[in-house]
Amino acid sequence: MDLSVSGSVVEFSAPVDRGAAGLARDFVRKTLVDLGYSGDHSDVVLVVSELVTNALRHTATSPVLRLLGDGGRLRIEVADGSVVLPRPRLAATSGGWGLQLVQRLSETWGAYAERGSKVVWCEMVAGALPVAS
Numbered sequence: 153m154d155l156s157v158s159g160s161v162v163e164f165s166a167p168v169d170r171g172a173a174g175l176a177r178d179f180v181r182k183t184l185v186d187l188g189y190s191g192d193h194s195d196v197v198l199v200v201s202e203l204v205t206n207a208l209r210h211t212a213t214s215p216v217l218r219l220l221g222d223g224g225r226l227r228i229e230v231a232d233g234s235v236v237l238p239r240p241r242l243a244a245t246s247g248g249w250g251l252q253l254v255q256r257l258s259e260t261w262g263a264y265a266e267r268g269s270k271v272v273w274c275e276m277v278a279g280a281l282p283v284a285s
Contacts, residue, residue, distance in 0.1 A: 160187060164217045166204055176204045176217055188223040191278030195257045200228055202250035203272055207232040213269075228258075229273040237263045238272055 164179045166172035180200045184193050200217065207215035213233030220227040240251040254261050254274050261274035 160222070161218060161220045162186075163219075166208075166215045166217060168208065168212070168214045172208055172215070173201050173204045176215075177201050179217070180219065183219055184226075187219070187221055187226070189221060189226050189278065190223045191226065191276055191280070196226060196228070196276055199254050199257050199274060199276070200230075202253055203228065203230040203274075206230075206238065206250050206272070210234065210236070210238075224278045226276045226278075227273060228276070229271050231266070231269055231271045233269050235265045235268060235270055237265065237270055 162183050164176060166176050177197050177200060180197050181193065184196060189196070204215050204217060207213075207230050211232045211234040216231045218227075218229040218231070220229075238251055240255060241249070251261075257276070258274035259277050259280055261272070263270055263272045
């Protein structure tokens with residue numbers, strides 16, 4: 153686990169229903185202001201929406217969203233009850249582009265198994281340009 157991000161940690165447990173991603177987006181918008189994050193808030197909201205939606209789509213558990221950061225750097229983590237680690241798809245006709253989007257908008261991302269669950273994470277840096285792939 154990369155611990156290069158410092159600052160406050162906040163957590164949100166999303167419900168297992170169709171409104172979960174929207175509630176997570178609302179939580180993130182408020183939290184980014186509270187953390188004083190100076191990067192692109194819309195990119196963060198989009199990444200969180202993708203990670204939470206993926207957790208809901210591929211598991212039957214309530215995802216837990218954690219944000220750690222400050223004005224210049226942000227770590228996003230989404231934990232769920234599956235040990236199956238995600239991998240970006242090369243092509244998809246229905247969905248499947250979420251992790252490619254996360255990869256493009258974040259400085260780095262990854263996933264790890266943890267006590268019968270997994271955590272998908274990424275780090276975003278204020279002022280950083282998205283990595284072209």
